[in-house]
Amino acid sequence: MNKFSEEKTVLLETKNLGISFGGLRAVNAFDISVEKGQLYGLIGPNGAGKTTIFNLLTGVYTPDEGAILLDGVNLTGKKTIDICKAGIARTFQNIRLFSDMPVLDNVKVGLHNHYPYSTLEGILRLPRYHKVEQEMNARAMELLEVFGLEGYADYKAENLPYGQQRKLEIARAMATNPKLLLLDEPAAGMNPNETKELMETIRFVRDRFEMTVLLIEHDMKLVAGICEKLTVLNFGEVLAQGETQEVLNDPDVITAYLGE
Amino acid sequence: MDMEMKINKSKLSKSTKNDLITYGMVILTYIVVQLLVSMGHVSSLIQGLLVPFCTYVIVAVALNLTVGILGELSLGHAGFMCVGAFASAVFSLAFKDVLPGGLRFFLALLIGAAAAALIGFLVGIPVLRLRGDYLAIVTLAFGEIIKNIINVLYLGVDSKGVHFSMKDALSLQLEEDGVMLIKGAQGVTGTPNDSNFTVGVILILITLFIVLNFIHSRTGRAVMSIRDNRIAAESVGINVTKYKLIAFTVSASLAGVAGVLYAHNLSTLNALPKNFGYNMSIMILVFVVLGGIGNIRGSIVAAVLLTLLPEVLRGLSDYRMLIYSIVLIVMMIFNWSPNAVFFRKRLKQKFLPGRKAEKEEA
Numbered sequence: 001m002n003k004f005s006e007e008k009t010v011l012l013e014t015k016n017l018g019i020s021f022g023g024l025r026a027v028n029a030f031d032i033s034v035e036k037g038q039l040y041g042l043i044g045p046n047g048a049g050k051t052t053i054f055n056l057l058t059g060v061y062t063p064d065e066g067a068i069l070l071d072g073v074n075l076t077g078k079k080t081i082d083i084c085k086a087g088i089a090r091t092f093q094n095i096r097l098f099s100d101m102p103v104l105d106n107v108k109v110g111l112h113n114h115y116p117y118s119t120l121e122g123i124l125r126l127p128r129y130h131k132v133e134q135e136m137n138a139r140a141m142e143l144l145e146v147f148g149l150e151g152y153a154d155y156k157a158e159n160l161p162y163g164q165q166r167k168l169e170i171a172r173a174m175a176t177n178p179k180l181l182l183l184d185e186p187a188a189g190m191n192p193n194e195t196k197e198l199m200e201t202i203r204f205v206r207d208r209f210e211m212t213v214l215l216i217e218h219d220m221k222l223v224a225g226i227c228e229k230l231t232v233l234n235f236g237e238v239l240a241q242g243e244t245q246e247v248l249n250d251p252d253v254i255t256a257y258l259g260e
Numbered sequence: 261m262d263m264e265m266k267i268n269k270s271k272l273s274k275s276t277k278n279d280l281i282t283y284g285m286v287i288l289t290y291i292v293v294q295l296l297v298s299m300g301h302v303s304s305l306i307q308g309l310l311v312p313f314c315t316y317v318i319v320a321v322a323l324n325l326t327v328g329i330l331g332e333l334s335l336g337h338a339g340f341m342c343v344g345a346f347a348s349a350v351f352s353l354a355f356k357d358v359l360p361g362g363l364r365f366f367l368a369l370l371i372g373a374a375a376a377a378l379i380g381f382l383v384g385i386p387v388l389r390l391r392g393d394y395l396a397i398v399t400l401a402f403g404e405i406i407k408n409i410i411n412v413l414y415l416g417v418d419s420k421g422v423h424f425s426m427k428d429a430l431s432l433q434l435e436e437d438g439v440m441l442i443k444g445a446q447g448v449t450g451t452p453n454d455s456n457f458t459v460g461v462i463l464i465l466i467t468l469f470i471v472l473n474f475i476h477s478r479t480g481r482a483v484m485s486i487r488d489n490r491i492a493a494e495s496v497g498i499n500v501t502k503y504k505l506i507a508f509t510v511s512a513s514l515a516g517v518a519g520v521l522y523a524h525n526l527s528t529l530n531a532l533p534k535n536f537g538y539n540m541s542i543m544i545l546v547f548v549v550l551g552g553i554g555n556i557r558g559s560i561v562a563a564v565l566l567t568l569l570p571e572v573l574r575g576l577s578d579y580r581m582l583i584y585s586i587v588l589i590v591m592m593i594f595n596w597s598p599n600a601v602f603f604r605k606r607l608k609q610k611f612l613p614g615r616k617a618e619k620e621e622a
Contacts, residue, residue: 058495084497092495098488100554101481109485110496112478119506122477123470129477136478154274176496 011036011212012180017056017066026052027236030066034180034229039206040214041227041244045256048233050216051093054182058090059083071179085113087179091169091186093216099158103149103168106157107140110175115139140175146208147171147201163194167201174209181205183215187222195219199226224248232256279472282557283465290461309571311525313564314460315341315518318467320547320563321556322514325471327545328554329480330507331487332388336399337515338540339406340376342531344516345523346410348372349448350441352524354417356452365454365524369463372520373513379406380512381505388504391490395508403541410531415442447530448523455524463521464560467514471556474510483507550591 010033017030027049034040042050055061057068059080068075075083089110098106115136117128144150147167152160160168166186173181186202187195199222205211217223223230223244230247232239234256240247247253293310296302319341326334348368355364379402387398414425418438425431429443442448474480482503485493494500523529533539547566551558566587570580594600 060491080494081497081499084495090495092492096489096492096495098485098492100488101484105481105484108478109481109493109498112482113497115478117478119474119477119479122479123473125473132478172492172496 009036010034011038011071012057012214013069014057015067015069017053017063017068019052019056019061019064025236027056027063030233030236030238032231032238032241034212034214036212037206037210038212039202039226039228040212041223041230042214042216042233043218043223043230044233044239049236050233051184052236053233054090054184054216057083057182058088084176084178087177088182089173089176089178089180090182091166091173091184093184093188095162095165095169097157097165097168097172099156101157102153103155103157103160104137104140104144104153106168106172107143107175108136110172111136111139114177143171143175146174146205163190163197166190166198170201170205174205174211179212181211181213183213183217185216185218187217187219195222198222202226220248275476278557279468279476282468282472282560285557286461286464286468286560290457293457305571309567310457311455311460311521313567314457314464315522315525316544316547316563316567317464317560318521319515319518319544320551320559321464321467321471322511322518323544324548324551324554324556324559325474325511325514326508327548328552328556329475329487330483330504330511332504332508333393333396333545334399334508334511335396335538335541335545336383336401336403337512337544338536338538339399339403340380340512340515341519341522341540342403342406342410342536343379344372344376344513344519345529345536346442346448346519346531347375347516348520349451349523349529350415352451352454353441353448354439356450361452361454364452365459368454368524369517369520372516372523374516376516376519377509377513380515381509383512384505384508388508389501400538400541403536403538407531407533407536410442410447411445413442414440414444416440445530447528449528451523451527451529453524453527455521460521463517467517468556470510470514474507475556479503479506546588550588552595 012032012034014030014032018028019026030053042053044050052061056063059075059078059082062077066076070086070088073086075086075088078086098109101109115132117132121129141150141153144153147170149164149168149171152164157165157168170181170183170186183202187198190198202213202215203226206213215227227244229242230244231241232247232253239256240250240253293302297307319337323334323337326332326337348371351371352364352368359367383398383402384395387395412426414427414429414432416423416429416432416434416438418435420435423432423434423438429440432438432440434440475484482493482498483506485496485498486500486503490500522535543566547563548559550566551560551562569583569587573580573583576583594604
């Protein structure tokens with residue numbers, strides 16, 4: 001496969017995805033198609049089902065119907081850890097770090113499945129333990145440097161400033177070596193400066209790791225600034241889909257989401 | 261290789277240094293106690309308590325692995341001690357005249373640890389898949405059940421093999437030359453006294469080695485990540501049930517080791533509420549909470565102090581539990597109240613300038 005055709009391959013595809021909670025249809029007939037290397041935005045008013053879609057994609061919920069395909073592999077109904085191994089990593093709307101552990105170890109947990117040694121080797125500190133731990137430390141520091149967190153390596157995660165915690169979550173997700181990165185409201189609670197910095201970080205991650213990013217966001221400036229394509233959700237259904245500027249100028253979207 | 265080790269050491273210096281302090285503390289205490297004993301400054305009462313000290317230290321460290329590192333509550337660690345104690349005592353009694361002392365005790369240790377690990381694993385399989393405090397409930401029941409089973413268990417061996425009964429000694433129908441191993445409520449009598457203070461301290465060091473290295477390994481990080489945020493741990497590909505089970509099994513097997521040490525210090529081993537009952541499990545938990553949840557060194561100190569306390573206050577023996585609860589409340593305030601934490605930090609800065617409050621996570 002040459003580079004040209006690779007750029008156009010679809011990485012994530014969902015077909016007719018749906019889930020109900022009791023009588024509430026949270027997500028209905030959701031189709032999306034994200035190409036490799038794309039920065040894709042998922043927007044919509046509160047309660048539109050955005051995070052539910054992330055939870056469906058990462059196996060937290062099992063869809064009632066429809067299919068999820070990553071790189072052509074069917075991930076429907078798989079467990080969270082298998083989906084992580086298949087290559088989807090995520091961050092959370094309300095930050096979920098390993099708060100009592102050092103920043104470096106947070107990233108090392110993300111590296112867990114890529115740097116194996118057995119429990120016994122760890123307890124007895126056999127040569128493999130030292131070798132693998134060293135490789136892990138080097139890789140984790142590398143990732144922290146990418147996000148400008150190397151100075152915080154020994155800090156407890158919960159003692160980081162808010163913006164850095166967001167970055168650490170992305171660093172931890174990147175440590176799992178994903179094909180697709182899901183960011184759930186990465187700019188929530190950030191001031192304009194931090195948001196600007198975050199936009200640069202996200203773009204940088206995409207370029208540096210050739211990553212595909214699907215993000216949920218409320219901050220219109222951020223969405224308009226970095227997303228190439230958008231899907232707008234309203235009451236669990238797709239309201240509009242397409243190029244960012246087109247979608248943002250769509251009168252339906254303006255009414256539903258941005259107000260009159 | 262040597263270079264690698266050095267680099268690694270300098271990078272992990274903080275945790276390694278902390279571990280070394282813990283080992284050093286145990287060894288130093290051992291030397292001091294041995295000196296005091298040889299100079300005759302230790303009463304025979306306290307001398308008799310030296311092995312129980314070691315037992316409680318080991319089981320407290322083991323429980324801290326479950327409570328502090330895994331973040332689950334176990335109220336049945338005395339039960340795992342009980343399993344380890346009886347499994348090893350039966351073995352030692354059966355092979356009393358066959359094997360030399362050292363080898364026999366070593367095998368007894370392995371058997372005690374393996375038996376407790378197996379039971380821990382079986383108890384853990386159904387419970388650790390669930391979220392919530394189910395482990396506390398199930399281990400609480402388990403501890404009581406195992407104690408009561410052993411109290412009605414009769415076990416004997418003769419030329420035809422092993423016999424057991426839950427009714428009485430007669431229904432075993434042993435031959436003339438048969439040996440009774442477990443005599444129901446009378447327990448196991450005649451276990452060789454293979455435990456002593458030195459053995460106990462060596463076992464403490466081995467336990468510390470296992471637990472501390474476990475915590476600082478890949479497995480330990482996975483376990484702590486589940487404790488801190490289960491959903492996030494799953495999202496980065498950690499197999500939650502597997503790592504919970506590993507940690508709990510290791511913890512149970514170390515409690516079994518404590519049981520082996522305990523059993524081989526007594527000539528008669530009974531399963532009483534006092535030694536393997538609910539109160540004992542709670543007492544171990546008190547050691548862990550007082551020492552600081554997740555703080556291994558704290559568990560050691562608390563286990564020793566709280567075992568010593570009732571002996572020192574022997575005249576007030578009836579008020580022991582009262583004193584425990586008061587000490588517990590005071591320690592909780594000292595450990596967790598924001599004002600107390602602030603006060604401690606200020607104190608630390610005053611007396612140890614240049615060192616930040618980094619010892620918190622030790």
